[in-house]
Amino acid sequence: VNTQRDLAIAAAARRRSMADALAKSGVAVTDLEALYVDADCEIEPGSRLGANVHLRGRCLVRTGAQIDVGCVLTNVVVEKDAQVLPYSVATDSLIGEGASVGPFSHLRPHTELGPKSKVGNFSETKKTKVGKGSKVNHLSYVGDGVIGEGVNIGAGTIFCNYDGYQKHTTVLEDGVFIGSDSQLVAPVTVKKGAYVASGTTVTRDVPEGALAVARSKQENKEGYAARLRARFNRKKKR
Numbered sequence: 001v002n003t004q005r006d007l008a009i010a011a012a013a014r015r016r017s018m019a020d021a022l023a024k025s026g027v028a029v030t031d032l033e034a035l036y037v038d039a040d041c042e043i044e045p046g047s048r049l050g051a052n053v054h055l056r057g058r059c060l061v062r063t064g065a066q067i068d069v070g071c072v073l074t075n076v077v078v079e080k081d082a083q084v085l086p087y088s089v090a091t092d093s094l095i096g097e098g099a100s101v102g103p104f105s106h107l108r109p110h111t112e113l114g115p116k117s118k119v120g121n122f123s124e125t126k127k128t129k130v131g132k133g134s135k136v137n138h139l140s141y142v143g144d145g146v147i148g149e150g151v152n153i154g155a156g157t158i159f160c161n162y163d164g165y166q167k168h169t170t171v172l173e174d175g176v177f178i179g180s181d182s183q184l185v186a187p188v189t190v191k192k193g194a195y196v197a198s199g200t201t202v203t204r205d206v207p208e209g210a211l212a213v214a215r216s217k218q219e220n221k222e223g224y225a226a227r228l229r230a231r232f233n234r235k236k237k238r
Helices: 004-025 224-237
Strands: 035-037 053-056 072-074 089-091 124-126 141-143 145-147 158-160 170-172 183-185 188-190
Touching: 004 035, 141 145, 183 188
Parallel strands: 035 053, 053 072, 072 089, 124 141, 141 158, 145 170, 158 183, 170 188
Antiparallel strands: none
16 A cells, blocks of 8 residues: 555455455345444444444444444444434444434434433434433434433423533433423433423423423414514515
8 A cells, every 4th residue: 555545445445345244244234335344343243234334443233233324433332223313423422222313413422322212313412311211302402411211302402501611411300301492501400200391491400290481471462463564565665
């Protein structure tokens, strides 16, 4: 290998050789020409790897796990029967048995997903433990969190973990329900079985079994829509 071209040719041959070896061992490889697995990765028979999957560093993929097209994993353990759906990225993380990630999710370092938990599409985690059966639904950010079992986190939820100087932790105990479009300003704890109403900004701890609501009261102005349209139409004509 004397040039970058030589290196690319050698690397392609090595990749194909590794893909062949994995397929022969019982790994379901979708495309032998489009699989990128570093030498220190361990892939167990009975797992499934999609096209253009990149496994970097020291990944471990257990039997029954499925990593779909376009995923990039670095130093990640994927436990038995877990699913990593298309175009998800994970680094220095653990995906628990039967858990589901993605599509288009980002697990940043020190994420630990418990058995049968879920991180939905376009969600991001960082330094967060997600308990058994808990769900972080789409378009959410959970950073520096401790999430118990059976927790539901609605779409658009944000853990506000950084105050400009240091990071703080959000704790959600077992059975908590977080409504969509909520913000939890850390450090804060939502205790066992509590509810947070959609659109709430939580700045204080929520007691066990309580309902937290922090949003302005809705006001309906009857007939006002017609007046607004008339005003907008007058501006258009100018």
